[in-house]
Amino acid sequence: xxxxxxxxxxxVLLFGFxxxxxxxxxxxxxxxxxxxxxxxxxxxxxxxxxYFTFKGYIAGNAIDEELRTGAADAVAVFDEDKGMQIIxxxxxxxxxxxxxxxxxxxxxxxxxxxxxxxTHILFNPQMKSSYNxxxxxxxxxxxxxxxxxxxxSIVREKETGTMEVLLVSPSRPLGxxxxxxxxxxxxxxxxLATILLLARFVLDVPMSGNISGIVIISLLYxxxxxxxxxxxxxxxxxxxxxxxxxGMLLLMPIIMLSGLAFPVENMPGxxxxxxxxxxxxxxxxxxxxxxxxxxxxxxxxxxxxxLLGMTxxxxxxxxxxxxxxxx
Amino acid sequence: MNDIIISxxxxxxxxxxxxAVDHITFDVSxxxxxxxxxxxxxxxxxxxxxxxxxxxPTSGSGTVAGFDVMKQGEQIKKRxxxxxxxxxxxxxxxxxENINLxxxxxxxxxxxxxxxxxxxxxxxxFRSEIDTLVGSLPLGWKQKLAFSVxxxxxxxxxxxxxxTGGVDPITRRQFWEMIYESAAGGTTVFVTTHYMDEAEYxxxxxxxxxxxxxxxxxPSQLKAQFNAKTINDVFRTLARGAKRSE
Numbered sequence: 420x421x422x423x424x425x426x427x428x429x430x431v432l433l434f435g436f437x438x439x440x441x442x443x444x445x446x447x448x449x450x451x452x453x454x455x456x457x458x459x460x461x462x463x464x465x466x467x468x469x470y471f472t473f474k475g476y477i478a479g480n481a482i483d484e485e486l487r488t489g490a491a492d493a494v495a496v497f498d499e500d501k502g503m504q505i506i507x508x509x510x511x512x513x514x515x516x517x518x519x520x521x522x523x524x525x526x527x528x529x530x531x532x533x534x535x536x537x538t539h540i541l542f543n544p545q546m547k548s549s550y551n552x553x554x555x556x557x558x559x560x561x562x563x564x565x566x567x568x569x570x571x572s573i574v575r576e577k578e579t580g581t582m583e584v585l586l587v588s589p590s591r592p593l594g595x596x597x598x599x600x601x602x603x604x605x606x607x608x609x610x611l612a613t614i615l616l617l618a619r620f621v622l623d624v625p626m627s628g629n630i631s632g633i634v635i636i637s638l639l640y641x642x643x644x645x646x647x648x649x650x651x652x653x654x655x656x657x658x659x660x661x662x663x664x665x666g667m668l669l670l671m672p673i674i675m676l677s678g679l680a681f682p683v684e685n686m687p688g689x690x691x692x693x694x695x696x697x698x699x700x701x702x703x704x705x706x707x708x709x710x711x712x713x714x715x716x717x718x719x720x721x722x723x724x725x726l727l728g729m730t731x732x733x734x735x736x737x738x739x740x741x742x743x744x745x746x
Numbered sequence: 747m748n749d750i751i752i753s754x755x756x757x758x759x760x761x762x763x764x765x766a767v768d769h770i771t772f773d774v775s776x777x778x779x780x781x782x783x784x785x786x787x788x789x790x791x792x793x794x795x796x797x798x799x800x801x802x803p804t805s806g807s808g809t810v811a812g813f814d815v816m817k818q819g820e821q822i823k824k825r826x827x828x829x830x831x832x833x834x835x836x837x838x839x840x841x842x843e844n845i846n847l848x849x850x851x852x853x854x855x856x857x858x859x860x861x862x863x864x865x866x867x868x869x870x871x872f873r874s875e876i877d878t879l880v881g882s883l884p885l886g887w888k889q890k891l892a893f894s895v896x897x898x899x900x901x902x903x904x905x906x907x908x909x910t911g912g913v914d915p916i917t918r919r920q921f922w923e924m925i926y927e928s929a930a931g932g933t934t935v936f937v938t939t940h941y942m943d944e945a946e947y948x949x950x951x952x953x954x955x956x957x958x959x960x961x962x963x964x965p966s967q968l969k970a971q972f973n974a975k976t977i978n979d980v981f982r983t984l985a986r987g988a989k990r991s992e
Contacts, residue, residue, distance in 0.1 A: 580832030587798050587828040587905075588851045589820065 422667060443685050445518040448474040448491035450482065458497050461525070465495075470521050482506055487712055493518045504537045515540060553618050554706035555679035557637070558699040560614070561607050562644050562673060567665040569603045569648030574661040577652075596741065600645045607641050618710070625711065632709045632716040636723060640702045643730040650737035653744055673699045701725050751776045751903055751934045752797065757806035759792050766792040768957035769806065774936065774950075776902070779929050781945050782938040783977070784954030785985060790938040791831075791907060793954070797936070798905055799823050811902040824852070827896035827904035827933075831911065835892050837881030841872070844880055845895060852899040859898075866894040869924075886917035893924055897933060904928065906937040910944065922947050942978035951977070953984055960984045 447465060451458050454476075466473040474491045485491045486508040493515075496504040505522050507515040519538050573596065576582035585595050615633065618624040626633075647669065655661035674680060676690060677699035683691055694700045705722035708714045716723075752774035759767040767789045774780045784790045795801045797810050799819035808815040811825040828834070835844050842863065849859035867873045870890055880888060889909060896904050906925075910918045922944070929935050929949075937948070945951045946965050953961040953968075961968050961984060965977055972980045 579837070580830045580834050581836055583800065583830045584828060584834040585851075586800055587823060587826070588848070589824045589853065590851055 422663075426667065443470065444472055445470060445493055445521065446472050446474050446491045447518075447522075448477045448482075448485050448494045449497070450477055450479050450494060451497040452479070453497075461497075464525055465522075468521070468525065470517075487714060488718070493522070495522065504539060506539045551707075551711075552679075553614070553622065553624055554703045554710060555677070557611070557614055557706060558640070558677060558679060558703045559670075559673060560610060561637070561641055562647070562669055562699060564607050564610065565600075565603050565641055565644030566647040566651065566669055567662065569600055569645055570651035570655065570661045570665055571658050572603070573599050573649070573652035574655045574658050578657050592741070593738075596649060600649065603648070604641060604645060607644075608638075611637050611641075625713065629709070629716065632719070633706060635716070636702065636705045636709070636719060636726070639723070639726050639730060640698070643698055643726060643733065646730055646734040646737050650733055650740065653737060653740040672697050676700065678703050698726060698729050749776050750774065751778075752780075752808070752810050752936065754797070754808040755806060757793065757796060757808050758804045759789075759796060759801065760804040765957055767796070767803075770954070770957075770959045772952055772959060772962055774903075774934060776934055777929055777932055778949045779925060779935045779937065779947065781948035781951035782936060782954070783942065783945055783951055783981065784938075784940070785981075786940055788954040789957040790954055794905055794907060794936070794938055797822075798826060798828055825902045827899070827901040829892050829896045829904070829906045829909050831908045833888055833892045835880045835888060835895065838879065840877045840879055841867075841883075841891060842876045844891075845898065848895050849898055854899055862898050866898070870894060886913050886920070889913060889917070889921060890924060893921065893928075897928055901933065903934045903936055906935065908939055909937065910939065910941065918944075942976065942981050945977035953981055955984050 449462060449465075451462075462473065465471050474485075477485055477491075477494070479496070482494045482496070485494060486506065489508075492508050494506045496506065498504065505519055507518055573582075576585070576599075582595075586592060611634070615626070615630065619626050648665075651661055651664050651668075655664055672693075676683075676686070676694040677697045678694070679699070683694050683700060686694065701722040705719040705726075708719050708722075709716070750773045752772075754773070755771050756769045757767060757771070758765065758769055770793060782790050782794065792801070796803050796815055797808060799815065799822045802816060810822045813819075813821040813825070815822065836847070839847065845863050845866070846859060849862065854862065863876075867876060870887075872887065872891075875883065875887075880891065883891070893904075893906070893909065896906075910921055913921070925935050925937070925947070937944075939945075948965065950962070950964050951968065952959050961971070961980065963971070968977065968980050969975065972983050974980045974983065
């Protein structure tokens with residue numbers, strides 16, 4: 420199969436060029452009520468630096484908003500008395516640490532006028548990467564259970580011949596596949612509950628946002644994964660194929676491109692574009708906003724509509740395929 | 747006694763440019779054991795799938811148990827039983843659980859399921875195995891059990907797709923006795939097979955070659971028509987494309 424030859428090539432290229440935990444860019448906003456010459460020079464130096472994108476001057480009371488909505492990754496506050504303060508969005512601890520280090524580097528290079536430097540870390544005070552990973556793990560587990568396992572289960576019936584017997588019986592074909600999906604849906608709901616409980620009570624993930632928002636978007640994601648499972652089952656003739664398709668077409672892109680392990684912002688443009696069609700990317704983004712940054716559901720409406728659109732499209736395609744293959 | 751339970755006229759099935767079933771026409775009467783013979787790839791399974799409502803004919807018409815195969819598939823499914831080439835029972839469930847499952851699917855009441863379970867297991871003589879996983883039963887037993895489950899709801903027709911693959915001759919003989927009993931009870935049996943010797947057990951047979959029916963009649967009629975000693979010889983003649991008649 421061509422996949423066995425092409426896959427390794429793709430992987431080497433991806434890992435070599437694209438996947439990196441290096442921070443390539445920090446969006447920086449600045450609060451500077453008194454813009455002295457020294458400050459303006461600093462801003463120039465920061466803008467010229469390839470690792471920073473200057474996002475503009477903002478007011479002191481807009482800092483929280485700026486960081487929560489993701490308009491900036493960090494805010495530098497220049498205060499006459501206190502020197503320079505850096506406030507970091509640490510929901511991605513990698514970006515935060517690197518951002519702080521770069522800024523300090525710029526500070527040090529200005530030996531003429533050394534300013535005092537204070538660093539504040541928001542949203543993830545202990546810089547725990549577990550916060551970062553929990554949404555990612557949720558994204559991955561639900562795909563494994565609902566897409567992979569469901570597709571394998573449906574194809575197993577095809578393989579052993581029991582699907583044919585069910586189709587000859589008075590049972591409606593739609594009823595049959597619905598029945599195949601329900602157990603994995605229920606199982607995933609149980610998993611969702613368990614993960615949320617573990618995150619809250621064992622890992623101390625803040626869960627500051629509304630739980631119902633997390634549940635709603637998760638249920639939508641489960642439906643999406645089930646639809647994928649059904650779609651895959653219409654293409655696969657045996658369980659091994661179903662497993663390979665799920666693994667190659669779903670799991671790999673998810674692990675590499677969804678923001679699970681490697682931040683999407685650090686990827687080259689073309690991969691960021693591809694990442695847009697990986698549903699898990701939107702799910703993880705939504706759960707991070709809800710769970711870790713504590714944003715209200717309104718903030719994830721974009722992700723919600725995208726996931727809803729994807730679910731509808733995949734489900735319709737899967738059902739159509741299923742009907743066609745029956746005829 | 748001559749009421750027709752399956753009637754097929756000019757039935758065709760095309761997959762793209764490939765004609766799997768090419769204008770077949772035949773009737774089956776109630777209580778008959780109808781053998782649908784042919785080599786692998788001749789189109790037997792495709793034809794049978796159309797009769798079971800598993801696939802739509804490209805053209806032609808047919809009725810099974812009085813219902814149209816094109817438009818009344820759902821009704822047909824309630825009145826037929828089916829045993830696939832791969833046996834069709836769940837290996838991970840016990841005998842009892844399989845019977846309960848299919849009983850439920852065919853809409854039998856709990857009481858009726860219990861009664862039928864008792865009847866079937868007595869007939870098969872494996873009452874003691876009721877709670878064994880089907881996967882651990884020997885092939886011959888699985889096969890007989892699958893047939894029993896297919897006839898659980900007393901269907902008008904039971905379709906058997908190559909039911910005796912891979913079994914020893916004694917088990918095959920026992921299986922055919924079950925088929926005789928079923929037919930004697932009024933169930934029409936439609937069986938496809940590529941074992942030509944099993945043709946002798948049927949009331950009437952048809953032989954398919956390249957999607958068409960090349961021979962149709964009782965085993966004796968065909969043997970006389972083709973001047974052959976066994977149906978196997980009849981088949982060889984047909985397959986070769988030559989015919990000898992008196």
